[in-house]
Amino acid sequence: MSRPEDTLPPDLFYNDSESRKYTTSSRIQHIQSQMTHRALSLLSLRSPSLILDIGCGSGLSGEILSTFSPETNPGGPHTWIGLDISSSMLAVALEKEVEGDLFLADAGQGVPFRPGTFDAAISISAVQWLCNAESTEESPAGRLSRFFNGLYASLRRGGRAVCQFYPKNDEQKKMVSSAAVRAGFGAGLLEDDPGTKSAKTYLVLTVGGGELDGDITGVVRGMEGVDVMDSRRRTKGRKRGEEAKGSKGWIMRKKEQMERKGKVVKTNSKYTGRKRRIAF
Amino acid sequence: MKLLTLNFLTCARKACKATNAAFPLHPKDAELEIVEVELSPLFVRNILPRVEWEALRTLCQDLGLPQLPATAPEPGELFTPNPSDGVEGEGIEEVGEEGEPTQTLKDLHHVLLETTIREGKLVCGSCGHEYAVKEGIANFLLPSHLV
Ligand SMILES: C[S@@+](CC[C@H](N)C(=O)[O-])C[C@H]1O[C@@H](n2cnc3c(N)ncnc32)[C@H](O)[C@@H]1O
Numbered sequence: 087m088s089r090p091e092d093t094l095p096p097d098l099f100y101n102d103s104e105s106r107k108y109t110t111s112s113r114i115q116h117i118q119s120q121m122t123h124r125a126l127s128l129l130s131l132r133s134p135s136l137i138l139d140i141g142c143g144s145g146l147s148g149e150i151l152s153t154f155s156p157e158t159n160p161g162g163p164h165t166w167i168g169l170d171i172s173s174s175m176l177a178v179a180l181e182k183e184v185e186g187d188l189f190l191a192d193a194g195q196g197v198p199f200r201p202g203t204f205d206a207a208i209s210i211s212a213v214q215w216l217c218n219a220e221s222t223e224e225s226p227a228g229r230l231s232r233f234f235n236g237l238y239a240s241l242r243r244g245g246r247a248v249c250q251f252y253p254k255n256d257e258q259k260k261m262v263s264s265a266a267v268r269a270g271f272g273a274g275l276l277e278d279d280p281g282t283k284s285a286k287t288y289l290v291l292t293v294g295g296g297e298l299d300g301d302i303t304g305v306v307r308g309m310e311g312v313d314v315m316d317s318r319r320r321t322k323g324r325k326r327g328e329e330a331k332g333s334k335g336w337i338m339r340k341k342e343q344m345e346r347k348g349k350v351v352k353t354n355s356k357y358t359g360r361k362r363r364i365a366f
Numbered sequence: 367m368k369l370l371t372l373n374f375l376t377c378a379r380k381a382c383k384a385t386n387a388a389f390p391l392h393p394k395d396a397e398l399e400i401v402e403v404e405l406s407p408l409f410v411r412n413i414l415p416r417v418e419w420e421a422l423r424t425l426c427q428d429l430g431l432p433q434l435p436a437t438a439p440e441p442g443e444l445f446t447p448n449p450s451d452g453v454e455g456e457g458i459e460e461v462g463e464e465g466e467p468t469q470t471l472k473d474l475h476h477v478l479l480e481t482t483i484r485e486g487k488l489v490c491g492s493c494g495h496e497y498a499v500k501e502g503i504a505n506f507l508l509p510s511h512l513v
Pocket residue numbers: 096097100118140141142143144145146147169170171172175191192193194209210211212215216
């Protein structure tokens with residue numbers, strides 16, 4: 087099967103007819119719902135939370151988040167905010183009168199919420215789209231980094247995110263997960279049914295520093311096929327989730343703190359926190 | 367878009383992220399709509415500490431909504447103190463050991479979750495960019511030169 091993201095940009099691929107076809111297919115409904123439940127169980131939310139859904143589409147996941155269920159959504163009902171780049175998908179969501187707020191937005195441009203907004207985030211079958219740049223001004227790596235940096239900042243300390251995505255190959259899997267780690271997340275990859283046609287990849291992300299166990303291994307420990315790619319080895323001796331003084335993550339957090347106190351801070355750039363080269 | 371959501375939203379432009387004026391965004395020509403949402407007392411309790419109260423108060427003022435108190439309600443004002451000797455049955459299960467939701471909690475629910483912006487624009491106080499809101503959906507796609 088050809089990969090849709092290799093054929094067209096997402097907003098063109100998910101046009102009116104494709105969005106409708108997608109949403110009404112009972113096969114797709116079933117698969118998306120299964121993956122949403124899997125993601126919810128990995129998030130293990132204990133009480134009604136504020137959740138960001140990246141690439142929310144027509145709200146198939148959102149409908150599950152909005153519904154309390156003692157078995158599959160014990161912490162719910164959750165309140166969610168969805169971002170999607172396809173206005174046709176969002177139009178279908180509107181028709182269905184989903185409960186979440188919807189934004190027409192490109193996750194590759196960042197996440198426009200203030201720091202610490204969300205308890206959790208999910209993304210089902212969307213992140214592989216970020217591995218394509220739609221113009222020459224952007225690169226997949228740049229888009230991934232804007233996305234994960236924005237996501238990291240928008241989650242509260244101790245928050246979690248689960249992104250199910252369809253990596254094209256190992257290289258892409260690595261590109262996505264390392265972008266997340268570079269943004270500051272503790273990250274683990276979970277594979278369901280590896281090697282089969284229905285293989286599913288979940289990137290499980292944690293933001294340290296909360297009252298919850300932010301340790302990624304706590305989330306996926308004992309699960310089969312889990313690959314923990316936490317960068318903790320580098321941060322030995324420090325508390326989990328705390329960045330090295332002077333690192334990019336540390337500087338960004340300090341800036342956030344200062345901003346919150348009303349101080350004007352310098353705009354972050356891709357050079358923020360990089361060692362400066364000696365100028366001659 | 368719920369007023370709750372607007373209370374978390376910032377300008378998407380990179381140049382604005384670091385400035386104070388990029389939050390909150392200011393509604394312009396806003397058309398409001400009340401959309402009923404089932405009360406979730408625990409959600410209101412969870413989210414209240416994260417709400418920027420001053421921004422919410424100013425917003426309500428600007429939109430001509432009833433005035434909010436000067437400071438955010440305390441957690442203790444959200445539930446009645448006596449859970450166990452309340453009425454049997456409805457409500458109790460939902461709120462666990464918290465007792466009944468107070469009118470304050472219900473008012474917060476109404477302002478934050480049921481009051482929505484249906485049409486209009488959201489303007490960044492830093493760069494002046496206007497984000498259009500149509501049928502409750504805000505357009506945050508940036509032209510590439512503004513990213
Ligand atoms: C396979 S659909 C999944 C939709 C929904 N998550 C679900 O499970 O039903 C992929 C979605 O990702 C969205 N998408 C692709 N690239 C995106 C981007 N850069 N920003 C936001 N959404 C994007 C598409 O428009 C599409 O709605």
